[in-house]
Amino acid sequence: MKPSAIKSIIPFLIALALCLSSTTLRADQPQPRVVKITIHDTIQPITADYLQRALDEAAHQGASAVLLSLGTPGGLLDSTRAMVQAIENSPIPVIVYISPSGSRAGSAGFFLLEAADIAAMAPGTNAGAAHPIVEGRTLDPILKEKIENDAAAFLRSYSGRRGRNIKAAEDAIRNSKSYSDEEALKLKLIDIVAPDDAALLAALDNREIHRFNGTTETLHLNNAVITTTPPSLRERLLSRLTNPDIAILFLVLGGLLIYLEFNVPGTVVPGTLGTLLVLLALFGLNLLPVRHTAVALLFAALILMMLEIKFASHGALALAGILCLIFGLATLVDAPIPELRVHYATAIGAGLGFGTISFTLAWIALRAHRSKVLTGAPAMIGATAIAATPLAPSGQVEIRGELWQARLSGLPSLPIGAPVIVRSIDGLTLLVEPAAP
Numbered sequence: 001m002k003p004s005a006i007k008s009i010i011p012f013l014i015a016l017a018l019c020l021s022s023t024t025l026r027a028d029q030p031q032p033r034v035v036k037i038t039i040h041d042t043i044q045p046i047t048a049d050y051l052q053r054a055l056d057e058a059a060h061q062g063a064s065a066v067l068l069s070l071g072t073p074g075g076l077l078d079s080t081r082a083m084v085q086a087i088e089n090s091p092i093p094v095i096v097y098i099s100p101s102g103s104r105a106g107s108a109g110f111f112l113l114e115a116a117d118i119a120a121m122a123p124g125t126n127a128g129a130a131h132p133i134v135e136g137r138t139l140d141p142i143l144k145e146k147i148e149n150d151a152a153a154f155l156r157s158y159s160g161r162r163g164r165n166i167k168a169a170e171d172a173i174r175n176s177k178s179y180s181d182e183e184a185l186k187l188k189l190i191d192i193v194a195p196d197d198a199a200l201l202a203a204l205d206n207r208e209i210h211r212f213n214g215t216t217e218t219l220h221l222n223n224a225v226i227t228t229t230p231p232s233l234r235e236r237l238l239s240r241l242t243n244p245d246i247a248i249l250f251l252v253l254g255g256l257l258i259y260l261e262f263n264v265p266g267t268v269v270p271g272t273l274g275t276l277l278v279l280l281a282l283f284g285l286n287l288l289p290v291r292h293t294a295v296a297l298l299f300a301a302l303i304l305m306m307l308e309i310k311f312a313s314h315g316a317l318a319l320a321g322i323l324c325l326i327f328g329l330a331t332l333v334d335a336p337i338p339e340l341r342v343h344y345a346t347a348i349g350a351g352l353g354f355g356t357i358s359f360t361l362a363w364i365a366l367r368a369h370r371s372k373v374l375t376g377a378p379a380m381i382g383a384t385a386i387a388a389t390p391l392a393p394s395g396q397v398e399i400r401g402e403l404w405q406a407r408l409s410g411l412p413s414l415p416i417g418a419p420v421i422v423r424s425i426d427g428l429t430l431l432v433e434p435a436a437p
Contacts, residue, residue: 032064032224034201039068042339043075043108045287046238048082054229055090064221065093067197068116069100074107074337076289077132081154084115088158088212093117093219097200098125098181106130107337110172114159117209118219119190120200121181127189128178130155132336148174161212165189197226241284244333245346251285252329252350254278259358289334297328305359318359326351380404380422384435387418397432406430 035058039047051068058066087094096116098105101124105113110130113119121127132151152173159169168187171177184190194200201221208218231239240246257274261267304321311317330347333340385399385406392413397406397420407426408414410433419435 032220032222033061034065034067034221034224034226035061035063036067036069036197036226036228038228038230040071040103041239042242042337043072043079043083043112044239044242044340045076045079045082046235046242047075048079048086050231050235051083052086053232053235055086055092055094057229059091061227063092063227064224065095065117065219066090067201067226068094068096068112069197070096070098070105070109070112071100071103072105072107072109073339074109074130075340076336077108077151080108080111083112084154084158087112087115087117093209093211093217095120095200095204097194097197098122098127099196101125101195104178106178110169111155114155114162114164114169114189117162117211118192118204118207119162119164119184120192120194121184121190123181123193123195126178126180127184128172129176130172131176132173158212161210163188163210201226238284238287241280242287242340243284244288244335244340244342247281247284247288248329248332248342248346248350250277251281252354254281256354256357259361285333288340291331291334294328294332294334297324298332301325301328301355305355308359318355321359322351322355325355378425380430381424383422385420385422385430385432387414387416387420390415391418391420391432394429397430399430404428404430406432409433 035054037051037054039051041047055066087096094116095118096105096113097120098109098113099120099122101122103122103125105125105127106129108130110127113121113127130151132147152170155169155173156166160166165188168177168179168189172179179187179189181190181193185193192200192203194203201224204219205222206218206220208216210216241250254274254277257270257277259274261271261274264270301321301324304317304324308317308321326347329351330342330344333342335341380399383399385397385404387395387406388398388403389395390413391397391406391408393408393411395406395408396403398404399422405428406420407429408420409423409431414420414434420432421435422430422432424431
């Protein structure tokens, strides 16, 4: 082959080798993995535990990113702080995505959205209205200002590092502003609007982001495999227990079963089941902010119901006890959003049910305790007997399937089969008189 021909082939061979080597490198590179977690619930301690566990598992798997699909009305500030800290300290990028369409990130959810490495929203979603609320009540001006300033400083501490619009973010706290997806993107509160997970990851491929620790990282999310990390069985059960309505119903039902065990000792099952329900209710309430004055009202309700049994007040003490029980249950959970408080319908239904049933059982037990139990011959006084022989005036009568000697008073004699009433007992002789016709 001529040298000139060899020289013309060499560039072609080099290009072919480069293509083959790049193809081999792409084949050797692992397909990117994205771990998806879904939080469409209130923000509370179990939610924070779930997020931290999912972030740890994603880091252990070597995932390229974590995709948090979020939809929440808000929740507890302490749990929100824990979740923001977990996102900031995550070794892998976290994408908070308000989805699907129609979802919202209210209150605590807005703090999580602004803390993410990538903040995204689906069309038709909204976020904001993060004004802090404490104990579901109106605050005095000084305390209100302190809480607002603290929440605003908390949001500023990381939103500026993420390159977000600090003023617009602070308006969500101080003025309770809420933003649609288009408004949030225009005000630079979020980074992107995407219709679904696949479109979101495709748009973020090769995007350079700045981590919270100051480092720069490029996302490689093309054709990423999305794996879901669902809540564990423990987290699902505890999440149900943090529903205050369920916790209250468990508490009331458990109390009734324990009371039934005391009234019918030896049955075992009601007492065991009642104790389990009460413990589950207390465990769930322990995860929620509980108002101590409401606990005092519950104890006062029990005391008033017990006093009604001992002192006849014609129902006044029982009524006061039921009212204390209802108000205590309604104000027991001291949460910032309605979803984490006891609903009035639940409090009224549980209070009336518990008060009525427990008072009725106690009243029946008291009457049974005070009633004299008659057995044997004294139990026959006032009963009706039938003359088994002529009574003139002595003879025999049949009562409760037994024959007894009897002596008649009021008439000189009665024939066989005549009904008589037992008035008293003289030894083993029944003193009877004719029954009214």
